[in-house]
Amino acid sequence: xxxxxxxxxxxxxxxxxxxxxxxxxxxxxxxxxxxxxxxxxxxxxxxxxxxxxxxxxxxxxxxxxxxxxxxxxxxxxxxxxxxxxxxxxxxxxxxxxxxxxxxxxxxxxxxxxxxxxxxxxxxxxxxxxxxxxxxxxxxxxxxxxxxxxxxxxxxxxxxxxxxxxxxxxxxxxxxxxxxxxxxxxxxxxxxxxxxxxxxxxxxxxxxxxxxxxxxxxxxxxxxxxxxxxxxxxxxxxxxxxxxxxxxxxxxxxxxxxxxxxxxxxxxxxxxxxxxxxxxxxxxxxxxxxxxxxxxxxxxxxxxxxxxxxxxxxxxxxxxxxxxxxxxxxxxxxxxxxxx
Amino acid sequence: xxxxxxxxxxxxxxxxxxxxxxxxxxxxxxxxxxxxxxxxxxxxxxxxxxxxxxxxxxxxxxxxxxxxxxxxxxxxxxxxxxxxxxxxxxxxxxxxxxxxxxxxxxxxxxxxxxxxxxxxxxxxxxxxxxxxxxxxxxxxxxxxxxxxxxxxxxxxxxxxxxxxxxxxxxxxxxxxxxxxxxxxxxxxxxxxxxxxxxxxxxxxxxxxxxxxxxxxxxxxxxxxxxxxxxxxxxxxxxxxxxxxxxxxxxxxxxxxxxxxxxxxxxxxxxxxxxxxxxxxxxxxxxxxxxxxxxxxxxxxxxxxxxxxxxxxxxxxxxxxxxxxxxxxxxxxxxxxxxx
Numbered sequence: 001x002x003x004x005x006x007x008x009x010x011x012x013x014x015x016x017x018x019x020x021x022x023x024x025x026x027x028x029x030x031x032x033x034x035x036x037x038x039x040x041x042x043x044x045x046x047x048x049x050x051x052x053x054x055x056x057x058x059x060x061x062x063x064x065x066x067x068x069x070x071x072x073x074x075x076x077x078x079x080x081x082x083x084x085x086x087x088x089x090x091x092x093x094x095x096x097x098x099x100x101x102x103x104x105x106x107x108x109x110x111x112x113x114x115x116x117x118x119x120x121x122x123x124x125x126x127x128x129x130x131x132x133x134x135x136x137x138x139x140x141x142x143x144x145x146x147x148x149x150x151x152x153x154x155x156x157x158x159x160x161x162x163x164x165x166x167x168x169x170x171x172x173x174x175x176x177x178x179x180x181x182x183x184x185x186x187x188x189x190x191x192x193x194x195x196x197x198x199x200x201x202x203x204x205x206x207x208x209x210x211x212x213x214x215x216x217x218x219x220x221x222x223x224x225x226x227x228x229x230x231x232x233x234x235x236x237x238x239x240x241x242x243x244x245x246x247x248x249x250x251x252x253x254x255x256x257x258x259x260x261x262x263x264x265x266x267x268x269x270x271x272x273x274x275x276x277x278x279x280x281x282x283x284x285x286x287x288x289x290x291x292x293x294x295x296x297x298x299x300x301x302x303x304x305x306x307x308x309x310x311x312x313x314x315x316x317x318x319x320x321x322x323x324x325x326x327x328x329x330x331x332x333x334x335x336x337x338x339x
Numbered sequence: 340x341x342x343x344x345x346x347x348x349x350x351x352x353x354x355x356x357x358x359x360x361x362x363x364x365x366x367x368x369x370x371x372x373x374x375x376x377x378x379x380x381x382x383x384x385x386x387x388x389x390x391x392x393x394x395x396x397x398x399x400x401x402x403x404x405x406x407x408x409x410x411x412x413x414x415x416x417x418x419x420x421x422x423x424x425x426x427x428x429x430x431x432x433x434x435x436x437x438x439x440x441x442x443x444x445x446x447x448x449x450x451x452x453x454x455x456x457x458x459x460x461x462x463x464x465x466x467x468x469x470x471x472x473x474x475x476x477x478x479x480x481x482x483x484x485x486x487x488x489x490x491x492x493x494x495x496x497x498x499x500x501x502x503x504x505x506x507x508x509x510x511x512x513x514x515x516x517x518x519x520x521x522x523x524x525x526x527x528x529x530x531x532x533x534x535x536x537x538x539x540x541x542x543x544x545x546x547x548x549x550x551x552x553x554x555x556x557x558x559x560x561x562x563x564x565x566x567x568x569x570x571x572x573x574x575x576x577x578x579x580x581x582x583x584x585x586x587x588x589x590x591x592x593x594x595x596x597x598x599x600x601x602x603x604x605x606x607x608x609x610x611x612x613x614x615x616x617x618x619x620x621x622x623x624x625x626x627x628x629x630x631x632x633x634x635x636x637x638x639x640x641x642x643x644x645x646x647x648x649x650x651x652x653x654x655x656x657x658x659x660x661x662x663x664x665x666x667x668x669x670x671x672x673x674x675x676x677x678x
């Protein structure tokens with residue numbers, strides 16, 4: 001068993017229950033005064049193309065340019081003054097780092113962000129612009145964890161994991177909660193999956209309001225650990241990935257894996273080509289900027305027959321399916337676009 | 340006098356009164372069921388940068404990707420069946436052409452669009468996608484007028500000028516009317532100026548609801564005919580321009596010049612560099628896609644001291660000025676971005 005994934009070996013997946021509905025309502029009350037209630041947009045041309053009525057929850061317009069501020073704000077404002085006395089440290093490919101830096105500044109505490117060297121320049125600038133200190137590391141899961149532990153040991157900072165944390169998951173759940181509060185009769189919701197914070201939050205946030213709704217995770221083929229984990233029933237960690245969806249290079253944690261096993265209805269994969277072409281399509285048709293990680297949530301729906309293949313129960317009103325799509329962020333480096 | 344501008348020679352500018360407030364209300368009632376009521380967005384980071392509270396009227400999200408559908412729809416649905424029996428012809432660098440093509444399709448009539456050869460590929464595709472026939476011409480005012488006259492003679496199509504037309508101006512005025520209906524106490528509104536349809540409509544639409552509001556036109560330095568016309572008091576036609584703001588290469592017409600002389604409070608110029616950098620700034624900060632022609636409306640405000648230099652009357656509430664900016668369109672060719 002020496003080569004087994006360390007997560008598998010040490011953490012029985014049954015140990016983690018999803019955050020309670022109460023904790024999500026509390027998170028929402030805590031963060032609502034600080035963040036945007038982002039708009040839900042529609043596009044008749046995309047509806048026609050896909051053969052469904054799609055409602056896009058636009059967290060690309062969220063503070064700091066991504067949904068990550070939801071969980072970061074909930075986590076940081078849940079802590080005691082003693083907890084944050086020596087600052088906060090986290091690890092992030094960018095958006096969670098910017099969110100921790102921003103929410104840390106709101107709370108008035110020092111922040112450190114461990115970032116992989118291959119994160120886009122625009123994300124480094126964002127983290128630094130909120131006043132955090134950046135610590136670079138190699139782009140692997142192990143290197144990230146080690147660097148974060150080192151900063152923590154040196155500074156005494158409080159470590160907030162980007163997704164293996166109930167306060168983070170409860171915060172991310174508020175995006176789906178807002179979407180369902182606005183469009184109550186969705187048949188399914190699609191969200192990108194990386195470490196699984198947004199996706200497990202989406203499961204809890206959406207199913208809390210509409211228990212029979214289907215939730216699908218969307219993942220790059222080049223970073224398909226969630227797909228493989230759920231298919232195999234064992235947590236499959238991916239050490240590194242070079243997918244263009246730079247926000248989706250992390251792997252599930254024991255906690256998010258456990259929640260997804262219970263609540264998610266499937267994982268859909270997207271190739272690099274599909275991700276790039278979906279990004280461009282959204283920019284052109286909707287005139288909004290989403291990052292490739294967001295486009296992963298719509299890319300699988302753009303294949304011919306994709307909606308029919310989901311085999312959703314027919315709607316009582318006889319209409320085309322009503323689908324929610326969570327656009328997770330809009331932070332792109334305009335100097336190095338993939339098209 | 341042989342070299343005098345033909346417009347000056349033949350058309351006394353005093354002949355044109357602005358469209359009445361009633362005609363704008365009628366236009367709005369006529370087009371509202373067919374077009375979007377576009378959102379008004381704000382950005383705290385841009386407010387901080389500029390030192391004002393700015394409200395962006397986002398006609399980049401409008402049907403066909405620009406405000407032009409407002410005037411085109413009003414004009415086409417004002418016509419009798421006899422008027423449109425042989426179709427409709429217009430001349431356009433792109434957005435008005437797409438709008439005429441789209442509104443023509445809604446009405447069920449044939450359309451021809453005369454376009455300059457140097458219009459962006461994305462604008463050709465848009466015009467054709469709505470079913471219009473494209474007739475190419477050299478990128479000069481004279482060539483456009485001649486080509487449109489030729490199509491008209493050959494087909495019997497009804498000619499709708501892109502801006503020298505009260506029905507078009509009344510339609511374009513509905514953007515400012517919507518903006519003022521939503522944000523009633525603006526101190527000033529900024530709109531790009533090309534042929535002057537949007538800007539003269541903005542004057543009438545905004546001042547109809549708030550008589551003392553200031554209206555500023557924003558224009559590329561490389562296509563500064565409106566600036567020169569208003570400065571000199573005589574209509575200055577610009578035969579051609581290669582500004583990156585491809586929607587702003589036309590010149591004022593006698594009608595729009597007359598209206599602007601009466602109602603506009605000033606013309607602000609933007610260099611090519613300022614237009615490109617403003618476009619990028621809006622994409623990055625607001626996560627929305629605007630075309631460079633839209634960015635012209637914000638570019639002059641990004642200079643240090645620009646708002647103070649406007650010398651607006653102080654607000655009764657003692658706060659920073661409340662400014663409206665009209666983003667005219669979002670049709671860009673993602674294959675050839677200027678950054």
